[in-house]
Amino acid sequence: MSKLAKNKVEIKNLTLVFGKKKERALKMLDDGMSIQEIREKTGLAVGVNNVSLDIEEGEMFVIVGLSGSGKSSLIRCMNMLNVPTRGELLIDGDNICNYNKDQLRQLRRKKVAMVFQHFGLLSHRTVMDNVEYGLEVQDVEPSVRVEKAQEAIRLVGLEGWEQYYPHQLSGGMKQRVGLARALTNEPEILLMDEPFSALDPLIRRDMQKELLSIEDYMDKTIIFITHDMNEAFKLGDRVALLKDGELVQVGKPDEFFENPADDYVKSFIEDVDKSRILKVKTIMREPIVLAHLGDTSDAINSQLKDKERDFCYVVNSNNELEGYVEQKTLEENPGQTIDAFVIEDHEAINRNAFVFDTFAKLNESDYDIAVIDKKQRLRGVISNEDVVSALSH
Numbered sequence: 001m002s003k004l005a006k007n008k009v010e011i012k013n014l015t016l017v018f019g020k021k022k023e024r025a026l027k028m029l030d031d032g033m034s035i036q037e038i039r040e041k042t043g044l045a046v047g048v049n050n051v052s053l054d055i056e057e058g059e060m061f062v063i064v065g066l067s068g069s070g071k072s073s074l075i076r077c078m079n080m081l082n083v084p085t086r087g088e089l090l091i092d093g094d095n096i097c098n099y100n101k102d103q104l105r106q107l108r109r110k111k112v113a114m115v116f117q118h119f120g121l122l123s124h125r126t127v128m129d130n131v132e133y134g135l136e137v138q139d140v141e142p143s144v145r146v147e148k149a150q151e152a153i154r155l156v157g158l159e160g161w162e163q164y165y166p167h168q169l170s171g172g173m174k175q176r177v178g179l180a181r182a183l184t185n186e187p188e189i190l191l192m193d194e195p196f197s198a199l200d201p202l203i204r205r206d207m208q209k210e211l212l213s214i215e216d217y218m219d220k221t222i223i224f225i226t227h228d229m230n231e232a233f234k235l236g237d238r239v240a241l242l243k244d245g246e247l248v249q250v251g252k253p254d255e256f257f258e259n260p261a262d263d264y265v266k267s268f269i270e271d272v273d274k275s276r277i278l279k280v281k282t283i284m285r286e287p288i289v290l291a292h293l294g295d296t297s298d299a300i301n302s303q304l305k306d307k308e309r310d311f312c313y314v315v316n317s318n319n320e321l322e323g324y325v326e327q328k329t330l331e332e333n334p335g336q337t338i339d340a341f342v343i344e345d346h347e348a349i350n351r352n353a354f355v356f357d358t359f360a361k362l363n364e365s366d367y368d369i370a371v372i373d374k375k376q377r378l379r380g381v382i383s384n385e386d387v388v389s390a391l392s393h
Contacts, residue, residue, distance in 0.1 A: 008189065008221045009055040009078065014087035016048040016073055016245075022085045035244055047073030047082070049245035055223060060215050062224045062236030070245035071225045075191050078223065079112045080104050091189070109138055113187035115178050117194040121166040127153065128162040131180045145184075152180040155214055172203035176210070183214075192224045196231070208234055212352040216374045229268050233277040234354075241265060252282050254390050274391050280358060281351035283390040284371045284380030287313055291325060295338050301330040313370055313378060314342050321348060321370055321378045348372045351379045355387055362387065 017025045025044040028037070035046040048070045055061045065071045076082040077089055080096060088095050096107060113134075121130050131149040140148075153159060156176040166174055175195055182190060192211075196204045208231065215222055226232050232239045233253040240250040249261040257274060260266045289312035291300045304312060304327040314322045323344040333341065347361050348370040361369055368381040 006057050007054045008057040008059070008092065009053075009223070010088070010090040010093075011051055011053040011055075011074075011077075012088040012090070014048055014051045014074070014077065014084050014089060015046070016070075016077060016082055017044055017046050017085040019044040026086060046245050048077065048084070050087070051242075051245075051247050053240060053247065053250060055221065056237075057221055058219045060212075060222045060224065060235055060237045062226060062232040062239045063242060064226050064229055064232040064239055065242035066227055068244070069242040071227075071242050072193055073245070074242070075193055075223060075225050078189070078191055079108055079114060081114075109134070109185060111187060112189045112191060113182035113185050114191040114193065115175075115182050115195045117197055121174060121177055123166050126163050126165055127158060127169070127177050130166070130177055131184055134181060134185050148184045148186070149180070152183040155183060155217070156180045157210060170203070171199050172207055175199065175207060179211075179214075183218075188221060190220050190222045192222065194225050194227065197227065204231075211235065213374065216350070216352050230272060230277055233272060234279070237281065241268065253278050254282050275356040275359075276354050278355045278390060279351070280349055280353045280355060280371055280382055281379065283355065283386050284351065284382045285386060287368070287378075287381050290315065290378075291338055292316070293322060293337075293339050293342075297330040297333050297336050297338055297341070300325065300338055301327060301334075304330070311367055313346075313381070314338065315378050319377045321346075321372055321376055324367070324370075346370060349382070350374070355390060358382060358387060 015026065015029065021042070022044070024042060025038050025046060029046065029049060035049060038044055038046055051074060063071045063074060073082055077084050080099065084097055089097055091111065099107065122133065125133065128149055131152055132145045135145040135148060153162060156179050158173065158176050158180065161169070161173065166177070169177070178195070196207045199207060212235065224235055236253060238250060238252055239256065241248045243264060249256065249265050256265060256269055260269065288307050289300070289303045289309050291312050291314045293314060293316050300312065304310070309327065311324050311326045313324045316322055323342040324346050325338050325341050325343065329341045330338065347365045349358055349361055351371050351373055358369065362384050368383045370378055371380040371382055373379055
């Protein structure tokens, strides 16, 4: 995400009531009654209670909460499997609560895809046929279907398994097929409703890594549901914690540790090992000075001296990391482009690595470490001071 990131999803004062005579429940909520009281007096269930959230384009946004917190009810509003009782839900600024059947069909086919906890694979179809299925329903040309399905299968690490059937696959592999099926439609938003909760712990960790790798490569907006705070912090750029249908706290993982909203949040995070949960991208910062190929030594040297920096990283026109230049070298070579002075031997770490993974690199490096994504684009930098600050709160 960048400072220029725009909101992909905007949820405004959203309330969801299950049952008849919903207006009665809404009035009771407005009068300050709890959802437990409303359920006891009316039999109506309030799944979501006046939630407002903004989710940025390209963000991995995790909604976490215990059973009954409203997290699954909320995510199902995002493709109108649950129709909100009150409030707005905007995607790209358009309130989908007002969509007709045709508009909803197009939304689900083109813009929003969902991966469920239970795989929902068609047992009589091969992996390839299952992955192609969404495109087949849309009457997409067979050659295009195969091409897109093959790319999705490659992304989730199932190459060589195309002609196998679901009963021949492990649970983790079945979930990879479900993920690949969702990706074939090339959705802008991927909804994931506790997709890994039924998996064994080792497979679950593998799938978490796989998802981070895919997200890092594809830059999709992913909204992920879980009941596990460790999983939430591992995956989320930002995390929203729900309780009894209400939003308790939302923010970056480190913000939960720095400023927990209440005792409920404190109890939720008390057993978390921050170094193995916080990702580098949640605590990285922008470089104080950044150079581009073609910049002059005089201009960059001036910036480095002004900011009292010994070096800065250098990127190309695609923001891919080329290396770094040192202030002393630039000062000794005035009036030239910096390209000839770029040092390519440098440390870098992926933005989805955990803070724990930075310890050895930071101990060996004299400079801030570059933070990159899978496309080798520079996303930020991280230093020992950043790590200490994040872990000490």
